[in-house]
Amino acid sequence: MTKKTTIKDIADKLEVSPSSVSRALTNEPGVSDDLRERVFDAASRLNYIPNSSAKSLKTSRSKTVGLIVSDIRNPFFLDFMSGVERVLFPREYKFIVCNTGEDRKKEEIYIKWLIGQGVEGILSSPYQDGSNENNALLYRRAMKNNIPVVFYDRLLKEIKVIDSVTLDNRQAIMNGVMYLRECGHERIGICLHRRGIYTIEERYAGFLKACEILRIEVIEDWIIDDATDPVEASKRLKMILGRAHRPTALISTNQYINELLLRVARELKLSVPGELSLMGFDDLSLNDLVDPPITTIRQPVSDMGKIAATLLMGRIDGDSVDRSTVVLKAELLKRESVSVLSGP
Amino acid sequence: MTKKTTIKDIADKLEVSPSSVSRALTNEPGVSDDLRERVFDAASRLNYIPNSSAKSLKTSRSKTVGLIVSDIRNPFFLDFMSGVERVLFPREYKFIVCNTGEDRKKEEIYIKWLIGQGVEGILSSPYQDGSNENNALLYRRAMKNNIPVVFYDRLLKEIKVIDSVTLDNRQAIMNGVMYLRECGHERIGICLHRRGIYTIEERYAGFLKACEILRIEVIEDWIIDDATDPVEASKRLKMILGRAHRPTALISTNQYINELLLRVARELKLSVPGELSLMGFDDLSLNDLVDPPITTIRQPVSDMGKIAATLLMGRIDGDSVDRSTVVLKAELLKRESVSVLSGP
DNA sequence: TTGTAAGCGTTATCAA
């Protein structure tokens, strides 16, 4: 095991002072070209790698941001992260991924750790459960400590000072319901992933609103309000679909549910869309290779990532514009899992 | 903007020395229960968050590891990361995700940055292109600096001292080819994602080996050796499949290719598996909802993550056992995209 | 049990 090279090693080797080496390395003015060159040369020969702990301790700038994700297994984050990375990397910012797994405590641990790490900003999809428990306090504290936060995908309603990028979830579902209505569907159910989560609540609200406008009767029983346990959710779904009076169309609220719905339909040997229409949420490229290709509400996820990262970079650069709340539009990909009903 | 609370603030408030506060906070012995309690109390009232830069500068332990991934958009990493996270989080280790996007230069930048960050270990799926360019030197340097490295998914052949977890890629493809042979297929093509990549080369070698053993003729023309550009690859595939003498079965080497193959078959209106059999690689849960459900070679990805992380933790704890090279077995999920050919 | 002081690797201020 060799010791790591430090500025001091370079200084000793060149018989100059550490401060000159530092100046040379950071491209500060006030170093002769000759010395600068010799420093760079020695640095590369000695395999010098700057110690970011020391650097960030001294300058309190770490070129690092935190990315808090609610569930890393959700394909959503693949696209989101790649959007984020595309804006961060060219600016030499790195990001630390923190997976909270929808656990408030974990989120808390991570926020504190990120602040302690000296990140210059935080991108977060915050957690909030049915009982309104959340980490608003911690996000406020980060802001107070001059660490800008940008929320993406989800909001914390009580915080009115944090930039955000979200989807127009209500409108997205409303468009979906309207499309179903156009296709003749009046018996519509919805499968919510989990109550309390911002996006899910918004999507649910959009559903209710659309039903109201279109005078579609909302059947309590056709609303699955928790699909975190797929086995339980399947059971309920099967019960609902097993009855004579059953929905002709089901709306999903994320990619997990898309699959769940499809599987249940298969198990029940219900033909899709013949006997049951399905509308998905979140598009995976496989969704149109599925049997049948699923009509899906698609979010511009990668754009969301780029915008969130861009907002954050702006704040780090000291933009003092008003709070930005970007709301993106969803797109309805009409494929074949929704049937056109002829008569009533 | 408020200033962050430091140990010194707590010390001042309590009128004790910073060292006592430090001892209390880190649960070191030699502090009275009374003082410890008061310290914790003050820390929480002052919203104290330890500064990890200072801590890691001093102790050179950061409780952080680096995770280098070759392409963050590959669903593989979802499962892999969640496996990693499951072993790291309980041990209070965090991980920094570095996406190299199959770019040697980016990988280099990240490795250096990780070392500079003071990570205690690195999990990496290293890049190596056709011309054998890679960052072996840097990984060696990390090891020399006492930063253990564990390779997963891919290896660098010239490095014989680094722990690894990989799939038995050759056997995986060999089993696939054997299965095709059992089903009566003798005209088999393969679509490689990109030459030079360790896993792809291994899978290709497995293919050749199986063909040799089973006396299957290898038709050069039926080997797509670069599918990084899907448009180009589609064209070639269409040419091959458009001819009278064409393969009856095609093997894929990752999830991207699975989709590509399926799409091409659709465009050509070739029925699968009637006119063309398809064997996928890497399983996505959607693969069995696709039309037709795809027979797929599945890797135990999440296990790979757990094992890689466990090996790394072991090294960090100072295990000085010999190099571990864990090789995992793939599983062949027989679904419906492979037909059984009756006669010749 | 508590305090003092040095030092981790940098950068920034000031003086030479």
Added chain:
DNA sequence: TTGATAACGCTTACAA
């Protein structure tokens, strides 16, 4: 243009 020195926030001998 260069060098000495202090400081960032923390830990850790060692002394009290």
